[in-house]
Amino acid sequence: MIPLKYNFRSLVVRRLGTMMTVGGVALTVGIFVSILAMVNGLENTYVNSGEPLNLVLLRKGSQTETNSYYGRSFKGIVETMSGVQAVSGEILVIINHPRLTGEAANLIVRGISDKTFELRPKIKLVEGRMLKTGLREVLVSRSVSNRFKDGKIGDTIHIGRTDWKVVGIFDAARTPYDSEIWGDYGDVAQEFDRPIYSSLLVRCADQTSLKDVQQKIIDDRRLQMDAPRETEYFESQVGTAAPMKVLGYLVGIIMAIGSCFAVMNTMYAATAYRTREIATLRVLGFRRRNILLSFMLESLLLALIGGALGCLFALPMNGISTGTANFITFSEIVFQFRVTPRLMLIGLTFSAIVGTLGGFLPARLAARIPIVRALRTEV
């Protein structure tokens, strides 16, 4: 086998061409990994969110909390079921509110109960104080606070017909709750004149009683409810990332083909410049397959350097906060870009594919160079 050092030095000798090709691959991989990081961050908001012992009770067929509503008497029925530890009755209203950038988006306002925090132990009040009942006070998630107008402590935010005071900021550990505003249940229900619950969050004692309770609720003809686990409920919304995924793969595939051509160009030029060298290697006893392998490896090396650089370009995107629409709940979902080792591996694999596809034809040409004629060329 021809030592890799040969390929490496060849790349260094043609440093301008190498740099430009590497740069092209790096930008391609960088943009691909960045879009995947966005998709990953959004999907991650829905996956692994929610408590394993919680059930979300929705009106049959409504699919989301924002579509669901039922009478307040149902809470008592559920509370008395055996295996149920606690129930939080909540109401959801969507308001159209401007982002800091000016254009408006839909936000979920959740009327919370005294059990809301207890049933969601991951969610912490990180700034300010807890809201007080009856005073039209709200808590805002940190993400909403950073992204929307009137979201700082002390601000007044217009909800419905009145102004509400922001008294605290909560952090929902990158779950969909991070895209919400929380007010007192009674205040929200009164403001919108809706004496109903949108959903009941039910905490069960353990997994067996959870299955039990779930069955009892679905079977109860009075309730007419669906009872997904809180984790399943959020996972069912992961399709929100679908349009972004399509965009990511579209950009990735088109740019990959373009990069293949660019790598091919560079490798053909490398073959042409080194015709005599290749012939010399053959004379020294290296076989055609050695040459083929050597040029393939050189192309792979070129692309992988680009791929690694591209992953580096994408790295600063990690943690950047952005938002899009969840058309299932019809409201804004805030999320963070997530660049993970797995994504970087995808980026490197992607560049390896570009290098292999782009390098194959030139390498085959190099392997087929007729020795005698090649030695006579005067380049």
Place this chain on the structure above:
Amino acid sequence: MGKAECFWEYRSQRLPVSAPPIIRLESTFFPKALKYLRLIFRNVVRNRRRTILTVLSITMSLFLISTLKTLLDELENPPTTPESARRLFTRHKVSLGVMMPLAYREKIRSVPGVEDVTTFQWFGGIYKDPANFFAQFAVDADRLFAIYPEYKVDDAAHIQDFIKERTAALAGVKLAKKYGWKVGDRVTLKGTFTPFDVETTIRGLVDGGGSENTYYFHYDYFNELFNNSGQIGTLSIKAKSAEDIPAVIDSVDSMFANSTAPTKTESEKAFFLSFVSMYGNVRFLVMSISTVVLFTIILVAANTMAMSIRERTAEIAILKTLGFTPGQVLAMTVAESLIIAVAGGLLGSLGARFAYGSVDFNELSQGFLLRFVVRWETILMAVAISTFVAFTSTLLPAWSASRLSIAEAIRRRGE
């Protein structure tokens, strides 16, 4: 015969050796440019494989940029008609999730400047499986076609059939095709935000203006199932003329400003744009991707031009010996790059226009995009980008080559 010989033969036959004057570059270059065209063209096709690969690489990139630009165009500037420019939507000020009293419909009808108004209630029901998503609206059957004249029904008699029957429905032609519906079929939509299902009978097929992927049924029927609660999410208004729109917005919103259900009225375009802005900053995303792609093309094109020029260093020296000025050499190289880049730009953007011509984006996007047509201005933009790429990618390598002293250039001989 080798390429170099070709070049020499061509040079000796077509261009008098004494022809190119050394002076007066600016004033004489353009009239004489045609003379050089063949020389430039020969250079373009000289390394055919490289040219093709470069053109293809640029093609892919500009295909992508054209796609993204078109996405932005169709989202932000959907095609308008004189009819759509006269329409407005009214919803509850809080959000689309909160409903208004139905009585608003007749109050709005009496507002000066309003020609007609219909309920336009989103239903969002499920047909058999949640995956079968399509838009469904409960409307005033007898007003729909006055406000949306661009909707065409397969048979004029079907319009009356639809209006007459309380549970009648109109199905978009594309929906009908997808689900195998015929006129007379019964379709049940399971309610999501409502506790009831609607059971309808298709009485006609409708096409045009986005209706091809939409399902319409009676608001009266919806209201009846809703315990006659008289709640409406959206009202669609037609103004007497586009000029009346600002006044109508003003009158409607101020009429309800102090009521329990204040409204927000917007032109149809603004109403759709609010959905687009819900998606987040699409424009920024598209711009960022396009900028990165642009840099990629510049790198690809610059690499090609650097390779070509390096191989031709000796030749450039000969051209200069023959009396070509550095400016002429430079211009010829830029022209060569221009041909390659513009070819890629045209192939990419026209290719996109052609490729998307046969795809039904309205169905693919579940009605979110009305259409997906690469506009001529996008193709023009692709050519402009290619031109920019040609200049930026060539100037540095060509400039250094054109400044090389003849003796040194001949010595280099294509290293």
